[in-house]
Each structure stands twice: as structure tokens, then as C-alpha cells.
Amino acid sequence: MGHITHRAWTATLAHLRQLARIGVATLAALLSLHAQAAAPGITGKVFNLNAEEARITQPDGSSVYSWGYGCAATNATPLVFSPSTIVGATCPTMQIPGPTLIVRQGDIITVTLTNNLPAAAGNTSILFPGFTVCNGTLSTDGKTCTASASNGVPGLLVQEAPHGGTVTYTFVASTPGTHTYYSGTQGDLQIEMGLYGAIIVLPNTSVNTAGCMALPDSGRPFGQHDFRNAPAAFDNSAACYDREYLFQFSEMDPRIHQQAEQQVGANTSCTKPNGCMTVETEPYHPAYFMVNGRSMPDDMDPNYAPQYPHQPYNGNPHMHPGELVLLRIIGTGRWQHPFHEHGNHVRVLARDGNLLLSPVDPANPAKPQLPAGPLLFTTTTTPGLTMDGIFYWTGRGLNWDVYAHYPGDGSVCVPDANGYYTTASNPPAPRNAPNYYEWCQDHGKALEKAPFGKVASGGPVTLPDSHVLTNGSWYGGSPYLGPDATTRATSPTGTSPPTSTNLNPAATEAGFAFMWHSHNEREITTNNIFPGGMMMMMLVDPPVFPIDESN
Structure with a gap:
């Protein structure tokens, strides 16, 4: 998988310093926003x-006229949202992007589209790349398609819905x-319009992924909940994940x-199938760059x-150290x-729904094939490309104890075969151990050279006075992820924060923020204003903080 390096860590701090140039007030506002997300649909x-x-809407205050897919108000059955516990779920009659459709592999899927676009737009349609579409009736075994002459009207690529009609x-x-x-239909215009x-297609079998099954919520540590749509992205032992x-x-x-x-507005009585608009889609000068x-x-x-x-969907990842996070891109x-995910590379599992597997071993044809996709520094997507990949962060390679242990505190870190403190250690780590998945080689190593807290043993870094440096309300004022991380980061003039109160105890949220952003610098602006565009903050939260993805 690779691991976080000093260079990556330094680069992240450099990004935060760059953010600081926009002003302390603005930075505090950005870092105090809600940050709870899942893969809803x-x-x-x-x-x-x-x-x-x-x-x-856009953050610069503009309101942009757009087209989009949404849920018909006349759905015969109530909509079922995932995660089932998500708060405030809604599917308006128009949204960008369109509703995320979460289905099961092998199921016969039926999508009926009603064209409620203005008459001037003409016909519209939907393409489903990677699937064989029937414009009629599909047999129950999914093998025979009986075409229907009354199902929409012929288009260049697919059957289309005329203005006011359906397909x-x-x-x-x-x-x-x-x-x-x-x-x-008219992809240069209609896709641009939204x-x-x-x-998301969930695997229909779990022959190879029995080990991916999660504990019931009652058995999960620190009050955690399982918000995943499935235990694995594919029926492959390497496709397990904890969060998506x-x-x-x-x-x-x-x-x-x-x-x-x-x-x-000028062509309200148009009756032409291809519409009555002549919109210049070239030259192309985008000013807004969006995530979901x-x-x-x-x-x-x-x-x-x-x-x-x-615009119902956000894009704000949280995780705990050691969790396998499925990125659907x-x-x-x-x-x-x-798009660059700071903190680690992304192991690609699949492209366009196709697993990238290792070759069959001629000497052992029964040996399972494992995903063999590349490790990507940036997950670069071309138009229409989809990608599934696994990301995780453990603190390995920092060369200091991210959980704030110190010599003589009695803490334990027993390495498993891979060097981490897990249930595979001997003796096994409790699932609710505050340092579960710690990289044991760094256990007890100090960060501080001129210490403010209890972790003093001559480490390489001098922490700044908490009166001088603050990183917003997500950050506990501590470089540690232990359960008492904030109280262990004290300054010569008081605790952190400097009010002598623990505003961000680890059990409420006091993690590390890594910037995830487009590596095309123009794409991290909104109408040429930085920061904006394709950017977010990924938070690594202490294990004791229950990540609530229900809102």
C-alpha cells in the first residue's frame, strides 16, 4: 500500500500554511464546518x-441555471434511502448529480425517464455504460429483450424521451x-447542464468475503455504527472495506x-426533437469545479x-487509523x-466495474486471483471513467508515537505479523483498544524536543505554543490521537486551547486534517477565487470518536 512519508506530511502542513494566508477568520470558518459523509443514495x-x-448555487454567491435528473413525484412505491438511518434524506425532482442508484448485482433494473425539460431543449435520454440496455420488456431471466415501438423515440445513441414524454x-x-x-442526447450541452x-452495484455473493462481515452495532467499539452499503465492493477477499x-x-x-x-425563454413553443437552441459549447472555459x-x-x-x-450530496471523508476506506470515483x-488524496496512495481495485486481477497461476490454478491495480498518487479520471480503490492511514512512517504513549505509562503495543496492534497480535488487541492498529515500531517514540506534555524523551520536533497556532475546531491542539490527546498537549502558558478548557476532547472530535484536492491548480478555485472547487478536508479521527455518517 505504501505509507505516509515525511514529505507527504510536510506537504500537507504546507497546504495548511497556504490556507492560513487567506486569513485566520476565514480559515477558522472553513475548519469549523460539519464533516460527516457517506455514500448516500x-x-x-x-x-x-x-x-x-x-x-x-456556488460559494461565490452565484445561482446557475442548470438541468438535472431527479426523482419523479409520482413514484409508485416509497423511496428507500441508504444509509437507512440518514437524516433529512430527500430526492427532489431535479438534483446535481442525479440520484445515486444503489442496486444489487444480478437484479433486473428498470429506469423510466420523464422529460420535463423546457420545450426548447428537445429530447433527452440516459446512457448506462457497461450494461446491455433493453428498450422494451426484459424476460425474468434477463436474457430476452422484447422491443417496444412505443417506448420513446429513436435517437442517435439510444431511445429518447420527447418533451413531456417518457422512455x-x-x-x-x-x-x-x-x-x-x-x-x-446532445452530450456537449446536456451533460454540461448537469x-x-x-x-453503485453491490456484489450478490460473499463466497470469498466472509471475513468482511461486520460486527453488529452492539459489538462495535466506542459506539461505532456500520453505515456501509455492503461488506465488500466485490466478491474478492481484497475488496473488504470499513467505510465508503x-x-x-x-x-x-x-x-x-x-x-x-x-x-x-425565447423558444417556449419549440416542437423540434433536437430542440430550438443554438448554444455555443466551444470555446470551453469552466469557472466552477465540483465534487458531487x-x-x-x-x-x-x-x-x-x-x-x-x-445539490444533496457532500464530499467529506472521515476515517479512523487502520480503516480500509473504499473510494468510489x-x-x-x-x-x-x-485528484490527490494526501496521506497515502490509493490502491485501485477496478475500473469501470472491472476488477484488475492478478494472472492465473499455471502451477496452482485454484489459487485466488487478487486485485492487481496500481498504487496511485493521484486518481486521475477521464470523462466517463469510474474507479474503485482502497485508501487507509495508520501513521506508519511518522517515526513518533501518534497515540501519545510514553515510557513507563504501561501502554501495550504487540505487533502482529504485519507490525500493527490488531486482533491478530499475540495476545490480541481488544477491538476497543484506544491504539488499535498502531504501528508498534513507533510505540513510545517522542515527538517533542522541547516538550510541553508528558511525552518528553528528546524527540525531533518542538511544538509551537498553543497561543500562537490554532487549526480550527476540528483540531484538538494536539499532534496525538490518544483518548487524552488534548490534555497531553500543553503549552508553557496553559493547556490547549489556551482558554484552559478542553474544547475538543478526542471523544468528540480532535483529529488530523489532510487536504484532498485536484492537482490542477485552477480546479481548486471557484470562479478564480482560492480556496474553492475540487477540494475537501479528510479527517483522521481518534478511535474513541464515533464517526456519525447519519447526517
Whole structure:
């Protein structure tokens, strides 16, 4: 997997220093936002969607006329949201990106699209790359398609829904993993306007992933809950994960949207299948760069936040040390998006739902094939590409004890075969050990050269006075993740924070913040203003902090 290096750590601190240049007040505001996220969506086999117009917002205060998919108000059955406990879940009749459809491998999926776009837009449609779509009736075994002449109208790539009409697509969710869907009609305009979304296909078997099954909530340490959609991304022992996040990257040229809005108003009686608009989609100059339909810092607000009625999904990952985090990544639009996850490389499991497997061993053909995807410094997505990968952070390689143990405190770290303190250690680590998954080689190593706290033994770094440095309300004022991390980070003039009160005890939230962002510097701006765009903060939280992804 690789591990965090001093260079990566230094780079992260450099980014935070860069943020500091925008002003202490602004930085504190950014780092005090909510940061709870999951991979939310709607589940089932039958989905009734709209294509509709609305406006979305950007952090610079602009309101951008857009088109998007959403849930039809006439759904025959109540919508089922995942995670089931998520608060405030809603599926409006238009959202960007479109609803994330969470389905099961092997199921027959039916999507009926109603074209509620303005008449001037003409027809619209949906493509489902990677799936064989039936524009009619699909047999119960998924093998025979009976075409229907009344199902929409023929288009260049797929059957389309005329203005005010419908079209139905049926397919077998044959391949697990992360997939995308988007308009197959006038793609240069309709995808730009916002007609795209994601599909998550969960594996239908667990023959090879029995070890991925989670403890019931009653048996999970520190009050943790299981918010995953499934125990594994694929039926492969290397595809287990503890936490999952979906990142759909897109960009937006407001000039195109302004032209579309003007021409929609001027062509209200259009009856042409290809619409009555002549929008110049070149030259292309995007000013907004979005993760799940939002730009930073909006992407750090909760899912389904009421201030974004047509942008329900956020993009803000949390994790505990040692957790395997599944990243579901989709490139949308026209540009490549080189997204960099600070703290570790990402091990790619699959592209476009296809597992990247090791070759079959001729001498042992029964030997399981394991994912053999690359370790990526940046998960670069081209338009339409999807990617599944595993990320984790353990503190390995820091060369100091991230859990704040010190000689003589009686703490234990027994390495397993890989050097970590886990249930595979002898004796095994309790699942609720505050330093579960600690890299034992660094156990008891000091950070401080001129110590403020109890970890004094001549380490290489002098901590700054907490009166001088603050990193916002996510940070406990401590470089440690132990359960009493904040009280162990004291300054010559008092505890951290300097009010002599423990504002961020580790059990409430006092982790490390790593910046995750596009490596195309223009894409971390909003209308040329930094910070913005494709940027977020990934938080490594102390194990004792229960990450609540229900809001």
C-alpha cells in the first residue's frame, strides 16, 4: 500500500500554511464546518426519474441555471434511502448529480425517464455504460429483450424521451462496482447542464468475503455504527472495506448555462426533437469545479443540507487509523481531473466495474486471483471513467508515537505479523483498544524536543505554543490521537486551547486534517477565487470518536 512519508506530511502542513494566508477568520470558518459523509443514495430495482430545470448555487454567491435528473413525484412505491438511518434524506425532482442508484448485482433494473425539460431543449435520454440496455420488456431471466415501438423515440445513441414524454430502460446489473449514467442526447450541452449521476452495484455473493462481515452495532467499539452499503465492493477477499465515499467530479462553464437560459425563454413553443437552441459549447472555459455537485467549502456541509435543495450530496471523508476506506470515483464532463488524496496512495481495485486481477497461476490454478491495480498518487479520471480503490492511514512512517504513549505509562503495543496492534497480535488487541492498529515500531517514540506534555524523551520536533497556532475546531491542539490527546498537549502558558478548557476532547472530535484536492491548480478555485472547487478536508479521527455518517 505504501505509507505516509515525511514529505507527504510536510506537504500537507504546507497546504495548511497556504490556507492560513487567506486569513485566520476565514480559515477558522472553513475548519469549523460539519464533516460527516457517506455514500448516500436510493435503493431498489425500479426507479422513476425526471429530467428537469432548476438553479444550483456556488460559494461565490452565484445561482446557475442548470438541468438535472431527479426523482419523479409520482413514484409508485416509497423511496428507500441508504444509509437507512440518514437524516433529512430527500430526492427532489431535479438534483446535481442525479440520484445515486444503489442496486444489487444480478437484479433486473428498470429506469423510466420523464422529460420535463423546457420545450426548447428537445429530447433527452440516459446512457448506462457497461450494461446491455433493453428498450422494451426484459424476460425474468434477463436474457430476452422484447422491443417496444412505443417506448420513446429513436435517437442517435439510444431511445429518447420527447418533451413531456417518457422512455423506459431495462438492464441487468451484471457487474458490481461503481458505474455512471448520463445523457445520450446532445452530450456537449446536456451533460454540461448537469444530466449525469452514479450507479453503485453491490456484489450478490460473499463466497470469498466472509471475513468482511461486520460486527453488529452492539459489538462495535466506542459506539461505532456500520453505515456501509455492503461488506465488500466485490466478491474478492481484497475488496473488504470499513467505510465508503463517492466522489463525482465535474466542471461547469457558466457562459453556456447563461446562453441556454436565454434561449429557453425565447423558444417556449419549440416542437423540434433536437430542440430550438443554438448554444455555443466551444470555446470551453469552466469557472466552477465540483465534487458531487458542490464546490468547496459547500462540499463540507452535511448531506441533504437544506441550503442546497438541488445539490444533496457532500464530499467529506472521515476515517479512523487502520480503516480500509473504499473510494468510489467518477469523472464527468470534458476535462481530466487529477485528484490527490494526501496521506497515502490509493490502491485501485477496478475500473469501470472491472476488477484488475492478478494472472492465473499455471502451477496452482485454484489459487485466488487478487486485485492487481496500481498504487496511485493521484486518481486521475477521464470523462466517463469510474474507479474503485482502497485508501487507509495508520501513521506508519511518522517515526513518533501518534497515540501519545510514553515510557513507563504501561501502554501495550504487540505487533502482529504485519507490525500493527490488531486482533491478530499475540495476545490480541481488544477491538476497543484506544491504539488499535498502531504501528508498534513507533510505540513510545517522542515527538517533542522541547516538550510541553508528558511525552518528553528528546524527540525531533518542538511544538509551537498553543497561543500562537490554532487549526480550527476540528483540531484538538494536539499532534496525538490518544483518548487524552488534548490534555497531553500543553503549552508553557496553559493547556490547549489556551482558554484552559478542553474544547475538543478526542471523544468528540480532535483529529488530523489532510487536504484532498485536484492537482490542477485552477480546479481548486471557484470562479478564480482560492480556496474553492475540487477540494475537501479528510479527517483522521481518534478511535474513541464515533464517526456519525447519519447526517
